[in-house]
Amino acid sequence: MADQGLSFDNPLFKQFAFYSGVVIVKTMSMSALTAFNRIRKSVFANPEDCALGKAMNKECKPTLTDPTVERIRRCHLNDLENVVTFVLVGLLYVASGPDPTTAAMYFRIFTGCRLMHTVAYLGQIPQPSRALMFGGGLVVSMLMAVDVIRKATF
Amino acid sequence: MADQGLSFDNPLFKQFAFYSGVVIVKTMSMSALTAFNRIRKSVFANPEDCALGKAMNKECKPTLTDPTVERIRRCHLNDLENVVTFVLVGLLYVASGPDPTTAAMYFRIFTGCRLMHTVAYLGQIPQPSRALMFGGGLVVSMLMAVDVIRKATF
Amino acid sequence: MADQGLSFDNPLFKQFAFYSGVVIVKTMSMSALTAFNRIRKSVFANPEDCALGKAMNKECKPTLTDPTVERIRRCHLNDLENVVTFVLVGLLYVASGPDPTTAAMYFRIFTGCRLMHTVAYLGQIPQPSRALMFGGGLVVSMLMAVDVIRKATF
Numbered sequence: 319m320a321d322q323g324l325s326f327d328n329p330l331f332k333q334f335a336f337y338s339g340v341v342i343v344k345t346m347s348m349s350a351l352t353a354f355n356r357i358r359k360s361v362f363a364n365p366e367d368c369a370l371g372k373a374m375n376k377e378c379k380p381t382l383t384d385p386t387v388e389r390i391r392r393c394h395l396n397d398l399e400n401v402v403t404f405v406l407v408g409l410l411y412v413a414s415g416p417d418p419t420t421a422a423m424y425f426r427i428f429t430g431c432r433l434m435h436t437v438a439y440l441g442q443i444p445q446p447s448r449a450l451m452f453g454g455g456l457v458v459s460m461l462m463a464v465d466v467i468r469k470a471t472f
Numbered sequence: 473m474a475d476q477g478l479s480f481d482n483p484l485f486k487q488f489a490f491y492s493g494v495v496i497v498k499t500m501s502m503s504a505l506t507a508f509n510r511i512r513k514s515v516f517a518n519p520e521d522c523a524l525g526k527a528m529n530k531e532c533k534p535t536l537t538d539p540t541v542e543r544i545r546r547c548h549l550n551d552l553e554n555v556v557t558f559v560l561v562g563l564l565y566v567a568s569g570p571d572p573t574t575a576a577m578y579f580r581i582f583t584g585c586r587l588m589h590t591v592a593y594l595g596q597i598p599q600p601s602r603a604l605m606f607g608g609g610l611v612v613s614m615l616m617a618v619d620v621i622r623k624a625t626f
Numbered sequence: 627m628a629d630q631g632l633s634f635d636n637p638l639f640k641q642f643a644f645y646s647g648v649v650i651v652k653t654m655s656m657s658a659l660t661a662f663n664r665i666r667k668s669v670f671a672n673p674e675d676c677a678l679g680k681a682m683n684k685e686c687k688p689t690l691t692d693p694t695v696e697r698i699r700r701c702h703l704n705d706l707e708n709v710v711t712f713v714l715v716g717l718l719y720v721a722s723g724p725d726p727t728t729a730a731m732y733f734r735i736f737t738g739c740r741l742m743h744t745v746a747y748l749g750q751i752p753q754p755s756r757a758l759m760f761g762g763g764l765v766v767s768m769l770m771a772v773d774v775i776r777k778a779t780f
Contacts, residue, residue: 336778470490624644
C-alpha cells in the first residue's frame with residue numbers, strides 16, 4: 319500500500335499541501351478583494367462601516383446589492399463550497415493511500431479548474447466556460463470522496 | 473491511550489473517514505442540485521449565465537429569489553456551517569485519542585442527523601423535525617470540540 | 627527539522643488543536659445564536675418554521691432582513707470564510723514542521739483577532755476596530771499559507 323502519512327515526509331502529502339495552499343490562498347484573496355472594493359466604492363453591509371468610507375471623504379451608501387462586490391462575494395462563496403470540501407476530502411484521500419499518479423492528476427485538475435473558474439467569474443467570460451470549470455472541480459472532489467468511502471467501508 | 477493516528481491504519485480514523493465522506497458527498501451534492509435547478513428553471517445569479525438557459529430555448533430571468541433554488545442554497549449553507557466544522561473538529565478529536573465507542577456513536581449520530589436534516593429541509597417536513605436534527609448535529613460537534621480543548625489544555 | 631506529526635504527541639499540534647478548538651466553538655456558537663434570535667424574534671427564513679414561533683404564541687413574519695439576525699449571520703459567514711481556512715492551512719502548516727515559537731505566535735494572534743472581531747461585530751464597536759481584527763487574522767493565515775506553499779514546492 320502507498321504511503322498514507324499526513325506529513326511532509328510523504329511526497330504525496332507534500333504535493334497535496336502545495337495545491338491546497340494555492341487554492342486556499344486564492345480563496346482568502348477573495349476576502350481581501352471584497353474589503354478593497356467595499357472601501358473603494360464605499361459600499362458597506364453595516365452602518366458603522368461608513369466610518370471607513372468617510373475617512374476617504376466618500377459618501378456612504380450602506381448596500382447589499384452593489385454588483386461588483388456581490389459578484390466577488392458569489393465567487394468567494396463558490397470557493398468556500400468547493401475549495402473547503404476539496405481540502406477536507408483530500409486530507410482523507412491522502413490518508414487512504416491512493417495511487418500517487420491518479421492523486422496528483424486530481425490535485426492538478428482541481429487547482430486548474432478553480433483558478434480558471436475565478437478568472438471566468440470575475441472576468442465575466444461567456445458561459446459555459448465557468449460552468450465547465452465548476453463542474454470539473456466538483457467531479458474531481460466527488461471521485462476522491464467516493465474513493466475514500468469505498469476504502470473506508472468496514 | 474487509544475490510537476491517535478490520522479491514517480487508515482487507525483480503525484477509528486477509518487470510521488471517521490467513512491462518515492465524513494458521506495456527509496461531505498451530501499454537502500457537495502447540494503452544489504449539483506443548485507446547478508441543476510438553476511438550469512431547469514432558468515434562474516441565474518449572473519447576467520452571463522443566461523446563455524445556459526437560452527441554449528435550452530428558455531426565457532432568462534436573472535433572479536436571486538427563486539424559492540426552490542434559495543431553499544437548496546439555505547440547506548447548502550447550513551451544511552457548510554455544520555458539516556465543515558464537524559470534519560475539522562473530528563480530525564482534531566480523532567488525533568486526541570478519544571474513547572472509540574463514544575467517538576463512533578458521535579460520528580453516527582451526526583451523520584444521521586445531517587442526512588435527516590436535508591430530508592426535512594428539502595421535503596419541507598413540519599417543524600420541529602428539522603430544528604431537532606440541526607440541534608442534534610450541533611450538540612455532537614460541540615461535545616467533540618469541548619473534548620479537544622480539554623485534552624489540549626496545556 | 628521540527629516535529630511534524632498530526633497527533634497530540636506533537637506539542638505544537640496539541641497547541642494548534644487548542645486554538646482551533648476555541649475558534650471553531652466560537653464559530654459554531656453563531657449557529658446557536660442565530661437559532662435563538664430567530665425563535666426569540668420569530669423571524670424565520672422558511673414558511674414551515676413559523677410553527678416554532680407559533681408554539682410560543684408569537685406572530686410569524688418570515689423574513690430575510692431582520693437586522694439582528696442578519697448581523698449575526700454576516701459575522702457567522704465571516705467566521706466561515708476566515709476560521710475554516712485558518713484551520714485547514716494550520717493543519718498543513720503544522721505538518722510542514724514550522725518554527726514552534728513563530729507558529730505559537732501565529733495561533734495566538736489569530737485566535738485573539740477572531741474573538742475580538744466577534745465582539746466588535748456584535749457590539750457594533752466603531753470602526754476601524756473590526757476591520758483591523760479581520761485584517762490581522764487574514765494576514766496570519768496568509769503568512770502560514772505562503773510558508774506551506776514555499777516548503778511544499780517541489
